Amino acid sequence: MNLLDGAARSYAWGSRTALAELRGLPSPTRHPEAELWFGAHPGDPAHLVSEAGPTSLLEAIDRDPVGQLGAAVAERFDSRLPFLVKFLAADEPLSLQAHPSLDQAREGYRRENAAGVPIDASVRNYRDANHKPELVVALTEFDALAGFRVPRETIELFALLGAEELAPYQRMLEDQPDAIGLRTLFTSWITLPQRALDAVLPAVLDACVRALERAETTRDRRFVAELRTVLELGEYYPGDAGVLAALLLNRVTLRPGEALYLDAGNLHAYLRGTAVEIMANSDNVLRGGLTPKHVDVPELLRVLDFEPLPSPVLESRTQPDGSVRYPTPAPEFALTRVELSSGAGADGAGSSPYTLGPLDRPRILLCVHGSVQVRAGGATLPLQRGHALWIAASDPDPELCAATEDATVFVAEVGSVD
Known part of the structure; x- marks a missing residue:
C-alpha cells in the first residue's frame, strides 16, 4: 500500500478555500481548486x-x-x-451537462478520431471511449440540478410564475406531460435564436423576482430554491439558454453524507458545495450551456435521457x-x-x-x-x-x-x- x-x-468554478482546508493547507489559494483526482486516468493520473x-x-x-x-x-x-x-469543490455553478452511454461513447470516440479531431481540441466531445456514470456524496451542504423534474410539477412552477412569455411552453408540456413533451420543450429552448431568447429570458427572470416577493408575503415556500437558482444562473450566464433549461430540472440540496447517482443521459449541473465523487474512468462531457466551453447541442440531444427522475437522491x-x-x-x-x-x-x-x-x-x-x-x-x-x-x-x-x-x-x- x-x-x-x-x-x-x-x-x-472551483474554491480557493475548500480543498486547501480539507488537506490542512494555507488558504485562500492563488487559483481556484476545483477537483483533486485520485485515479489512473491518462489525462491526469495520481x-x-x-x-x-x-x-x-x-x-x-x-x-x-x-x-x-x-x-x-x-x-x-x-x-x-x-x-x-475525486474531491470536488464548487463555489460557482458547473456547466449544464450529460454523459454518454458506453455505446455512444465508443461510437463518438471512433467518429471524432476518423474526422481527425485532436484529442485535446477544445471542440472535442469524446476524449475516451468510456461512459461516465457518477456518484457524488456530499461532505458539506451540496446544491445541484439533477435530472428532469416530473412534468406535472414543472407545469405548477410555470403557473406560479405566470409569465405571458411562458404560456406557449406551458401548453406544450400540458399537451404532452411526459418524456416526449420534455424533449420537445427542451429542444425548443436550447435551439432558440438569440433574439427570441433575449425576449423570453428577461421576462422569466422578472417573473421569478415577483414570485419570490409573493412567497415572502404568503409564506408559500414551494419552488423558492428553484426560483433563486434560476436568478443566480441568470446573473452568472446572461442570455444563456441553459438558464431556461434549469426550470425543467430537479433542484436538490444534499446534506453531508447524502448522495446523487447519475447514469448516462441525465442532464445535471452541480451548483455549490464540497463532495466526494466517483465515476467510471472517463472525461467525456456533453455540455448544453452555463459555460464558456464548447457546447454541441445536436450531440447533447443525441445522448440525453428525457425520462423524468422523480427522486434523484440515492438511498x-x-x-x-x-x-x-x-x-x-x-x-x-x-x-x-x-x-x-x-x-x-x-x-x-x-x-x-x-x-x-x-x-x-x-x-x-x-x-x-x-x-x-x-x-x-x-x-x-x-x-x-x-x-x-x-x-x-x-x-x-x-x-x-x-x-x-x-x-x-x-x-x-x-x-x-x-
Whole structure:
C-alpha cells in the first residue's frame, strides 16, 4: 500500500478555500481548486508515494496489471483501473451537462478520431471511449440540478410564475406531460435564436423576482430554491439558454453524507458545495450551456435521457458492520463510508479496528475527517484528513484504526467483475 498524491485540477468554478482546508493547507489559494483526482486516468493520473520517489499510478498498473488490479479486474476492464475518485469543490455553478452511454461513447470516440479531431481540441466531445456514470456524496451542504423534474410539477412552477412569455411552453408540456413533451420543450429552448431568447429570458427572470416577493408575503415556500437558482444562473450566464433549461430540472440540496447517482443521459449541473465523487474512468462531457466551453447541442440531444427522475437522491444502506454503502448499478465502482472512533466503550475498551475483508481488487481510501492508521502485513501508514491511500489487489488485507477521537474514511473499489 502507498499514500497517493492526487492530481489537482483548477477550473474557474472551483474554491480557493475548500480543498486547501480539507488537506490542512494555507488558504485562500492563488487559483481556484476545483477537483483533486485520485485515479489512473491518462489525462491526469495520481502518483504513488514511496521512498524511491513518486510513481504514476497509471505506470504502476501498466507494469503489473494483475498485481495492482487483480486477475479478474485486469481481465474484465482491459488492464485499466475502471474508476476515478475525486474531491470536488464548487463555489460557482458547473456547466449544464450529460454523459454518454458506453455505446455512444465508443461510437463518438471512433467518429471524432476518423474526422481527425485532436484529442485535446477544445471542440472535442469524446476524449475516451468510456461512459461516465457518477456518484457524488456530499461532505458539506451540496446544491445541484439533477435530472428532469416530473412534468406535472414543472407545469405548477410555470403557473406560479405566470409569465405571458411562458404560456406557449406551458401548453406544450400540458399537451404532452411526459418524456416526449420534455424533449420537445427542451429542444425548443436550447435551439432558440438569440433574439427570441433575449425576449423570453428577461421576462422569466422578472417573473421569478415577483414570485419570490409573493412567497415572502404568503409564506408559500414551494419552488423558492428553484426560483433563486434560476436568478443566480441568470446573473452568472446572461442570455444563456441553459438558464431556461434549469426550470425543467430537479433542484436538490444534499446534506453531508447524502448522495446523487447519475447514469448516462441525465442532464445535471452541480451548483455549490464540497463532495466526494466517483465515476467510471472517463472525461467525456456533453455540455448544453452555463459555460464558456464548447457546447454541441445536436450531440447533447443525441445522448440525453428525457425520462423524468422523480427522486434523484440515492438511498444509502447501512451494513451489519456499521459502514454505509452507496449502491449503484455501475460495475466500475462502489463506494462505502466508514465511521471510526478511538474512544473507550462501556466496558472500558477502545473501539475495534475496521477490517477491509479479503478482496482480490484494488481500493483507494480517502480520509475526510480526523486521521487513521492503516495496518497491513506488518506495515503501518498514517492517513490524514484530505489525503488518500492506494491498496493494490496483491496487498495484505488492511485494517483501519482511528488515530483521532473519531474519523471518517471513504473506501472506493470496483463494483463488479461479472
